Amino acid sequence: MPTYTYTCRTCGSFDLVRTISRRAEPANCPACQRQSMRVISAPHLSRLDSSLDRSVTSAGLSSESPGVTRHIPPALRSAPPPARRPGHPSLPRP
Numbered sequence: 001m002p003t004y005t006y007t008c009r010t011c012g013s014f015d016l017v018r019t020i021s022r023r024a025e026p027a028n029c030p031a032c033q034r035q036s037m038r039v040i041s042a043p044h045l046s047r048l049d050s051s052l053d054r055s056v057t058s059a060g061l062s063s064e065s066p067g068v069t070r071h072i073p074p075a076l077r078s079a080p081p082p083a084r085r086p087g088h089p090s091l092p093r094p
Contacts, residue, residue: 006036
């Protein structure tokens with residue numbers, strides 16, 4: 001479940017793990033039990049693991065400056081002929 005940040009007027013901000021369907025509901029402060037509203041903040045991207053961070057960065061870079069092909073790739077080889085059935089050499093194998 002995602003973690004949301006709420007702000008209490010008395011105690012300050014605190015994080016709360018909630019379902020997405022309950023994200024807009026006010027939450028009670030864990031210290032003073034006053035009703036607190038959710039604060040909209042940037043996602044915690046610094047908590048991503050390194051492989052996910054690399055893929056997010058790579059996707060962003062490729063959308064801004066896609067790679068350029070410097071040479072034409074070699075032609076595809078033709079497919080090998082289908083194998084024949086030993087009992088019926090004139091029929092192709094399914």
